[in-house]
Amino acid sequence: MKHLNNIWAVAKRECKILYVNRIYFYSMVVFPLLAMIFFTTLMDDGIPQEMPVGVVDLDNTTLTRALGRKLDGFQNSRVIARYPSVAEARKAMQENEIYGFLYLPKGTTDKLLASRRPTITFFYSQTSLTAGSMVMKDLKTTATLAAMGVGQATMRAKGLTDRQMATLLQPIRLDLHQVVNPWGNYNMYLSTVFVPGVMMLFMFLISAYSLGMELKFGRGKEWLGMADNNMVVAILGKYLPQAFVFSSIIFFYEFYIYGILHFPHEGDMWDMLLLMVLQVFSSIGFGIFIFGLMPSLRMSMSICSLWAVLSFSLAGSAFPMMGMDASLQAITWLFPLRHYYMLYQITVFNGYPLIDAWFHLVALIAFTLTPWFVLSKVKNAMLNYVYIP
């Protein structure tokens, strides 16, 4: 009971600190929400649409013009210009006007009608992978459809039925199932990792920052005094209000993406809540642990920020972990965001059983418990260290 009272007292003190220093409000509420709004509005289209492409049509017949129109009709591409030569089109790419272009050389139609197998070429830039692959898809489909169209005309002339033609044009059909995210929507794919990543970044930073500020303003003794020099009580009391604020923000985020934006999810609410709790406590645990390792405000915050920035890459959501070197694959275990991402995609996104993500669940719990190892160091820092600017 005494401990509970102490925790309550420390928590009340912490609430006051959070209220007085405005930076807490910004980093715990404003910035995370800003990141949430940024990522979800940036990729609101889901997949990039109407990306500028060009056509170099040196043949200029009804057939080649129809190809240009067909390309324009696709959802992801918009033909913004026709260029007189490949060199001009390449220059347009270098000037950032188009992402790719279709090249129809002179004599395409003539050769096609004479069965002389003309070549048409499409060029696309891969400097932005998303844009490149989307534009590539449309350019390729246009070209393939053109080839199919010719075959179809020949077959129809020979008197084949529609079903026969379909079989001959495409003997094996692919039946693609993009499980859970059938649109290939990038918003649902990236926002669900990057926004929690930004929130984790702030949880790391704020948990190290709030400990460091005690040291900086020499309030450490007062803080420990309120907890009767019991570190567990002191830490629990200090971080309960923060955990509460962060949980509310994450709860709001989940309500926003699942309730309002209707992101797909196979897992139920309990999976989400479990993930939320683990995310908050593992991140706070990690922040305290880093501060315990280096009880200096500046160093611990620097390490936390560098760690958090790296975790966006090492989470393996954009570039998969299996593509990395083996030693890096092991290093990814040290990043809470990696485990968060795995747990998210297995239980919440795909709705698979929790047991299949047990390793990541255990890892997040382990991060939550890491402060245990540094309790005495933090205590020592609070009682004996002097802040050096």
Add this chain to the structure above:
Amino acid sequence: MSIFRKLLCWLDDATYVWRQELKHVFRDEGVLMFCIVVPLGYPLLYSWIYNNETVHEVPVVVVDQSRSQLSRQFIRMCDASPDVKVACYAVDLDDAKSLVSRQVVKGIYYIPEDFATRLNRMEQGTISVYCDMALMLTYKAIYQTALSVTTQMGVAIKRSVSGNYTARDDLVSTSPLQIEEVAVFNPAGGYGSSVIPAVLMLIIQQTLALGVGMAAGTSRERSRYSDLIPINRCYSSVGRIICGKSMCYLMIYAVMSTYLAVVVPRMFNYIHMAPLSSLVVLMIPYLLACVFFAQTVCCLVHYRENVILLMVFISMILMFLSGVSWPQSSIPSYWQGVSWLFPSTFGIRAYIRLNSMGATLADVSFELMCLWILVVFYFAMACIVYAVEMSLSKRHTVERLEVLRKKRAVRLQLKKKAG
């Protein structure tokens, strides 16, 4: 005093500020870390992460219910492709699904019972592809491999049933139109080659802002009234301070940005087409804009650590605003507007086009112009915020002087009384 002497005096003061700032930088381990260690180390780390550039041998599971020569050919061809590896065979879809759930495989190829029968009956056969959409790159590998294998098998089937007489007939009937695909600028579609140039440029701006912000925070904390500008004859005008401080950071970042923009791409063999002269023309306005931007931002910071809270998360946002991860043409106009406030947006775009796409300076003239505008804008902003800071610190000094004077007067009076 002649103009010449005034100028000399001005230069003298500016160089004094320059030297002081340099001393601060090298004494402060926080600043040192962000201005020296991070720019040196992070490119190496990121290059290591994206070292393999593409994903190969994505594991898939096959549910082969057809068990025919054709279905086995499909599986063999998929397995032989560079991007996909057939890791397991499953009895049915549920079995396969549990393998996906356990992260053993990333996708399922399902070949139904009537696959070969239908093909032999000259009907369309179907293969189902199920992809785990948690990873876009593996989805693409799995789908595109299946697509190219079925197309290839389709051509063979078409030939065998078309009843043509000559090889030429076969060619014309299966592909009347040849299609050539050319991926330009980053032909392998490497992930690192597309992302790292942007990261390199972003590191310059972000570490500068963090370093300058930390240094500013330190000088505030050292001062009695948390003023940014110390009271000193040499710190008597805005121009001197900004020039002196900028020279210090320009000096450090001339080295760092050469390393980032020139050395790193050559070390890891990223595409590097830009001649050195174009890079110099780009880096001068970029560095200037970043230095003045950093100085403007640092005045917003009262505690030195707050700059970390502010700048680090913006990196993620700036990365997406540069148009590398998400195409520039699809960025909503209001975010485009926001992105114009940051030098990194133009720096990244111009650098990628110069270095990865072989553009000339004329092709990036718009970005260069915007960078110069930002140089002027942030220089003006830096002047304004420094002028405000200076008047603040002057006021504090005057107040302090008053207090001291009053104290002395009181002390003198007390002395008189005692005497």
